[in-house]
Amino acid sequence: MWGGRFAAGPSAIMREINASIPFDKALWRQDIAASKAHVGMLAAQGIVTSEDAELIAGGLDRVAAEYEADGVPENWDLEDIHMTTESRLAELIGPVAGRLHTARSRNDQVATDFRLWVRDAIDQADAGLRQLQAALVERAGDHADSIMPGFTHLQTAQPVTLGHHLMAYYEMAARDRSRLADARKRMNRSPLGAAALAGTGFPIDRFRTAEALGFDGPTDNSLDSVSDRDFALDYLMAAAQCSLHLSRLAEEFIIWASQPFGFVTLPDSLSTGSSIMPQKKNPDAAELVRGHAGRIVGCLTSLMITMKGLPLAYSKDMQDDKPPVFEAAGLLALSIAAMTGMVAEAKFRTDRMRAAAELGYATATDLADWLVRQANIPFREAHHITGSAVKLAESRGVALDQLPLADLRAIDPRIDERVFAALSVEASVAARASHGGTAPAEVRKRVAEARAALGLED
Numbered sequence: 001m002w003g004g005r006f007a008a009g010p011s012a013i014m015r016e017i018n019a020s021i022p023f024d025k026a027l028w029r030q031d032i033a034a035s036k037a038h039v040g041m042l043a044a045q046g047i048v049t050s051e052d053a054e055l056i057a058g059g060l061d062r063v064a065a066e067y068e069a070d071g072v073p074e075n076w077d078l079e080d081i082h083m084t085t086e087s088r089l090a091e092l093i094g095p096v097a098g099r100l101h102t103a104r105s106r107n108d109q110v111a112t113d114f115r116l117w118v119r120d121a122i123d124q125a126d127a128g129l130r131q132l133q134a135a136l137v138e139r140a141g142d143h144a145d146s147i148m149p150g151f152t153h154l155q156t157a158q159p160v161t162l163g164h165h166l167m168a169y170y171e172m173a174a175r176d177r178s179r180l181a182d183a184r185k186r187m188n189r190s191p192l193g194a195a196a197l198a199g200t201g202f203p204i205d206r207f208r209t210a211e212a213l214g215f216d217g218p219t220d221n222s223l224d225s226v227s228d229r230d231f232a233l234d235y236l237m238a239a240a241q242c243s244l245h246l247s248r249l250a251e252e253f254i255i256w257a258s259q260p261f262g263f264v265t266l267p268d269s270l271s272t273g274s275s276i277m278p279q280k281k282n283p284d285a286a287e288l289v290r291g292h293a294g295r296i297v298g299c300l301t302s303l304m305i306t307m308k309g310l311p312l313a314y315s316k317d318m319q320d321d322k323p324p325v326f327e328a329a330g331l332l333a334l335s336i337a338a339m340t341g342m343v344a345e346a347k348f349r350t351d352r353m354r355a356a357a358e359l360g361y362a363t364a365t366d367l368a369d370w371l372v373r374q375a376n377i378p379f380r381e382a383h384h385i386t387g388s389a390v391k392l393a394e395s396r397g398v399a400l401d402q403l404p405l406a407d408l409r410a411i412d413p414r415i416d417e418r419v420f421a422a423l424s425v426e427a428s429v430a431a432r433a434s435h436g437g438t439a440p441a442e443v444r445k446r447v448a449e450a451r452a453a454l455g456l457e458d
């Protein structure tokens with residue numbers, strides 16, 4: 001394959017370190033598609049005959065059928081998917097197969113194939129995230145009125161609704177989809193025709209091949225075309241951020257499923273047992289999603305370090321660009337699917353959630369707000385008064401709304417019987433009706449907007 005430049009073939013060490021076929025065989029569909037677009041353009045430009053182009057295209061279809069049926073063979077002497085395909089094509093149609101590589105290099109070939117693969121990965125991740133959003137929206141609509149404690153520092157803060165809590169993750173997924181869409185738009189330019197690094201002297205039509213492959217147009221600098229891996233980094237950055245969101249959601253389910261919380265019963269299909277403790281139901285799927293986030297972030301870091309300091313144009317370091325992207329894409333797809341199933345199938349213990357919301361003096365802020373609204377007290381003073389009320393309730397082991405009015409008036413005489421209407425958890429969540437708040441009416445409004453955005457039927 002190296003031609004007449006070298007007197008001897010590669011050593012065993014060079015053969016092993018140089019071969020990428022064990023992993024880049026994943027690009028075979030993209031390689032076939034790009035090759036067919038390329039040879040079609042060569043024929044249209046009169047660079048190869050239409051008869052040769054038809055023979056090559058038909059041969060590529062036969063190679064693709066073989067790969068589909070039997071997988072891609074791994075001959076390390078052929079190094080990569082590009083030479084593997086060209087070699088098999090030559091076996092099938094003879095020397096005319098050699099015309100396929102006219103006016104292109106493996107440098108622009110792999111850059112094109114890899115972009116096509118990453119574009120497909122973006123589309124798959126986006127579709128998965130849409131399904132996750134749909135599951136979140138459905139469950140949020142079911143639980144727009146279900147009260148649970150809202151936390152800061154993992155301490156009870158204020159009552160919220162479960163629907164509101166779930167819709168927070170809908171928003172995270174929306175941002176993830178936005179990042180993927182941005183990455184897709186930015187990378188959707190075709191490097192094919194940039195050749196090794198300087199372009200080609202053949203009268204090719206790069207706009208034609210770009211259109212045939214679904215790109216918005218060709219890239220504009222041949223040096224950048226073959227050496228750019230920003231598109232892979234953009235995808236990994238979006239994947240890493242998405243994995244952090246999935247990890248946070250997984251952590252919620254892990255905590256909620258623990259016996260001290262008991263907020264949720266996880267589906268059996270996404271849980272495991274213990275080899276020694278028969279009572280155990282472990283949230284292993286959620287824990288693995290949490291762990292996968294670390295690996296995906298590691299994939300991003302790996303490629304960033306690989307690309308650091310590379311001079312123009314192509315360097316062999318860039319052969320190591322694919323394993324971290326392939327690994328991250330697989331882990332991300334699994335994580336999205338696992339959390340979609342968990343959201344859709346989990347059984348929420350809303351009785352436990354409501355009981356927990358009544359603990360920890362979650363309506364203390366409502367007392368302070370009532371003092372501001374009804375007694376015209378500055379908030380800082382109201383905050384101090386409320387702190388005294390919480391201290392008294394805590395010393396007696398009762399909730400705020402269980403303190404006698406006389407005791408509250410002893411703390412501040414401006415408190416009257418109307419205060420009790422503001423101290424229930426129901427009143428607390430209903431009062432948070434500002435845009436984006438936890439009030440059930442506001443949650444239902446946001447769920448309706450989300451359903452419309454996702455195109456879900458009512």
